[in-house]
Amino acid sequence: MRILSIHNYYQHPGGEDVVFEQEKTLLALTEHVFSLTFNNKKGWRGAWQTFWSPWNIWAAQRLKRAIRQYKPDVIHIHNLHYAVGPIAVRVAKRMGIPVVMTVHNYRLLCPSSTLFHNGKLFTDSLYTEFPWKAVCIGAHSHSSVKTFWLSYTTWLHKKLGTWHMVDRYITLTDFAKQVFAGSSLHLPPEKLVIKPNFVANGFQLSEARGHHFLFVGRLTQEKGVEVLLEAFAGTDYHLRIVGDGPLRTMVTDADQRHPNITYLDTLGRAAIDQQLATCTALVFPSIWYEGMPMTLIEAFAAGTPVIASNLGAMESMVHEGQNGWRFTAGSASDLREKIGLWLTTTVTYRQQLGLEARREYEQRYTAEQNRLLLLNIYHSTTGAT
Structure with a gap:
């Protein structure tokens, strides 16, 4: 053709x-x-x-x-x-x-x-x-x-x-x-x-995951960065942030004021893949509908569950209790609650969601x-x- x-x-x-x-x-x-x-x-x-x-x-x-x-x-x-x-x-x-x-x-x-x-x-x-x-x-x-x-x-x-x-x-x-x-x-x-x-199938699955969460994306208001920082500030839940954008200063300030929030700046493809493979879950707090976030597909390819806002494309891609969890869009308190509940689940449960995320990738996103x-x-x- x-x-x-x-x-x-x-x-x-x-x-x-x-x-x-x-x-x-x-x-x-x-x-x-x-x-x-x-x-x-x-x-x-x-x-x-x-x-x-x-x-x-x-x-x-x-x-x-x-x-x-x-x-x-x-x-x-x-x-x-x-x-x-x-x-x-x-x-x-x-x-x-x-x-x-x-x-x-x-x-x-x-x-x-x-x-x-x-x-x-x-x-x-x-x-x-x-x-x-x-x-x-x-x-x-x-x-x-x-x-x-x-x-x-x-x-x-x-x-x-x-x-x-x-x-x-x-x-x-x-x-x-x-x-x-x-x-x-x-x-x-x-x-x-x-x-x-x-996304190309170059991701390696890993069982050696930490207890920290990961955000990857543009540091902008519509990506829910303010919601993200509010949810993790003053808690014992560890968060790593990768990306750049207009809210960079807000993120660096949070990194300095809260020991549980770490800003990794921008990273290359291999380094991002490594972060996806070792976090407990990707957090995706976007407050707009999105088109189709490549970051979600990359997380699925890495066998990483996603905790996402219940809005737009995320509702179509993240299935509650299968390849991740969803929370109320724009609600830092609901995200904080979901993060806390996530850490009380068993390793076996998280691994199962990770396997389902990978299966979702293999069936839809190769x-x-x-x-x-x-x-x-x-x-x-x-x-x-």
Whole structure:
């Protein structure tokens, strides 16, 4: 099968960029894979890209040339924002190529892209034809102007029927599928399919685990860092934190004031894997819905149970009493209580949850599982067998 993957790289590398590269490399093992990539610029070039995002004729011309050159059987779109724009969908369909799009976030439903704003969930845009409230509060980049233009682009192509031209939307979790299915996009259920992300199987299982907990991730408010620190402060429960971000100073202060909290700064891949293999559980206190946290998949691959907030993607991935526990999102007291209860359980019980976490990985999140799921999705759009 000949596959053309389209992706617009962000100014700051993120998880979507990683998934695009992973899938492209994975599919290239058995298929003919070609890529068409774009980059968001800064300064006046970025403003120019943004201005043309509703109807980017230059991006359209690049895509037409790529289709003529590579003759793909299917086009897989990852990110269109800003330098490509929705016109890519229309060009592909006009040239008779089926289109698959992965929705890594909620940008088609809300200009915030995360359904999170100013420290709390923001879902007002999900069911409205035009997200005026998001514009008023500057839900995108804290700018009403940028939010309006992004909203206008999505709205225009909603009216033109562009989003209904996509043959399959890949959602990462059942939760995300339900959100899109009930939104103002009014997508037919048969166009929404679930395919999770994956990580390579390079993890070693370990029985020599300590009694400390681990957090790995961006040090930001939406990741629940404040909830995390409040839950562990003044207790005898030991926590190690890996990551960087705007709340770094808050974390370093906690490290200095509380002997049970240790900040390990940023670590390389091998060092993070070692931390996952030796902690008693990963703590994931995010207070927004998330897309599909790679950290959770990495924990499962390492046979590490997860204690996560009962929200969004975490509800779809962490199954109570099977591969981990859940607590009330945003509640430091409930997290503290769950941590205390966890340490009273037997080693055998924790090991069993770890084995279930690993089994979950092997059944859902391996590279081979992902390759087969992707090919099935492509075949369903082309009619190939």
